[in-house]
Amino acid sequence: MNALPFHVVTLTHPGWEEALACAKRLPGDALPELRLDLFPEADPEALVDALRRRCLVTCRRVSEGGRWPDEDPEGRLTHLAKAVKGRPAWLDLEWDLPVPEEIQAARTHVRLLRSIHVPPGVFDLEARLQRLPEGEAFKWVGWADRLEDNARLRPALAWARDRGLALSAFLMGPKGIPSRALQGAWGGAFTYAAPDDGPAAAPGQLPLATLQAWRCARLHPGHGLCGVIGDPVLHSRGPAFHNPRFQRAFKDLLYLPLACGEAGEAVAALEALGVLGLSITAPLKLDLPQALGLEGPLNTLWRRAPGDPWQGANTDAEAFGQALSSLVPGPVLLLGAGGVARTSRASLEAAGRPVLQVSRQRPVTPGEVAAFGPVGLVQATSLGMAPEDPAPFGDLLEAARPSARWAVEWIYKEDTAFALWAREAGLALVEGSALFEAQAEAQSRRFIEGCGGAL
Structure with a gap:
């Protein structure tokens, strides 16, 4: 019987034909997880046969994020026993359950994965490893309340690796993504992935293509951790931008989204996880540097190794300054009051351009904008992050239209309402994607040259 591959891909598709097609496309290092609770009307043995036995069979209870009623434990075990008749390669049975006779009789050809999903606030991994149930592989799943919670898994995973124990231990939720991606580096034997053409089975589960692009199966204890920190960050293009550059430079670094919106929590996570390089986004561009004793925004x-002093830069300012150098000089209407707006204002003033800044806390009238006669508009608010967001200060934009010649959009999503308005007005537009590329390239150089050491 083969060992459990590194990637376990949960078949979460709405229909079986889609799930089966996905399973047939999976590479050799990815095993399909057949969730019987997602296909309750189908014959379990037939499903296993369709997968040619190459699967991990699970029937997840509602209390563990599945769909099988908790009130029907006998029916669930009966359903699993039917699947065993198809001789699957692996079967998932909860950690605390005794092995039923029907399943025990199949142990010559079916391997057992023993799993436990603990409630939020419970962290009993080390204790459970001291009293392992019968099985060939083990899975412990908790919940990440804080970003630094991920680091609590590392000692247990290293312990299991040193003893040849096939263990996966990770945390659910957006803040648990580091534990999923870093399983291989920390000593985990396998990790779970969502299908590339289906939804995630649990909060924080990443698509298989993402884990493969990040080369998570190849990570080793010497890899260093970088990431983008803020809230929200799961939409960030940073991982897709930086990881390929690290790989091409033969740099043992991994760049992840680090979901956190509070500076104190961020500082604790940086030290607990040994983060070496960091892209800071809202709402932390001012608060996090200050909490680290640095002047922001x-x-x-970046730093060479955990415990070393941090070095800081504002590559947003560098990118904005480059864009500004090719734009028509003159007064500028600046929309927003956060860290990006502060960066923009400093660059504009350094270039000798008059600035009229507007925000909810600093309102101005359309008449004031018209009298100011801006040739440029800089959109530095958070509006545009969501598809339904309108353009900010619509009445002020219309007041600026007669004199405006160019516009800058900081949000790097395509076709924000502000970008659409600027195009319709015939303005030369610096898109957020262009600013992102320029500032991220400057970040990558610093990470590659300045970060080193181990996780």
Whole structure:
């Protein structure tokens, strides 16, 4: 019987034909997880046969994020026993359950994965490893309340690796993504992935293509951790931008989204996880550097090794300054009051351009905008992050239209309402994607040259 591959891909598709097609496309290092609770009307043995036995069979209870009623434990075990008749390669049975006779009789050809999903606030991994149930592989799943919770898994995973124990231990939720991606580096034997053409089975589960692009199966204890920190960050293009550059430079670094919106929590996580390089986004561009004793706003931090002093830069300012140098000079209407707006204002003033800044806390009238006669508009608010967001200060934009010649959009999503308005007005537009590329390239250089050491 084969060992459990590194990637376990949960078949979450709405229909069996889609799930089966996905399973047939999976590479050799990815095993399909057949969730019987997602296909309750189908014959379990027939499903296993369709997968040619190459699967991990699970029937997840509602209390563990599945769909099988908790009130029907006998029916669930009966359903699993039917699947065993198809001789699957692996079967998932909860950690605390005794092995039923029907399943015990199949142990010559079916391997057992023993799993436990603990409630939020419970962290009993080390204790459970001291009293392992019968099985060939083990899975412990908790919940990440804080970003630094991920680091609590590392000692147990290293312990299991040193003893040849096939263990996966990770945390659910957006803040648990580091534990999923870093399983291989920390000693985990396998990790779970969502299908590339289906929804995630649990909060924080990443698509298989993402884990493969990040080369998570190849990570080793010497890899260093970088990431983008803020809230929200799961939409960030940073991982897709930086990881290929690290790989091409033969740099043992991994760049992840680090979901956190509070500076104190961020500082604790940086030290607990040994983060070496950091892209800072809202709402932390001012608060996090200050908490680390640095003067902000900064969007980039790096250090050679954990415990070393942080170095900081504002590559947003560098990118904006480059864009500004090719734009028609004259007065500028600046929309927003956060860290990006502060960076923009400093760059504009350094270039000798008059600035009229507007925000909810600093309102101005359309008449004031018209009298100011801006040739440029800089959109530095958070509006545009969501598809339904309108353009900010619509009445002020219309007041600026007669004199305006160019516009800058900081949000790097395509076709924000502001970008659409600027195009319709015939303005030369610096898109957020262009600013992102320029500032991220400057970040990558600093990470590659300045970060080293181990996780």
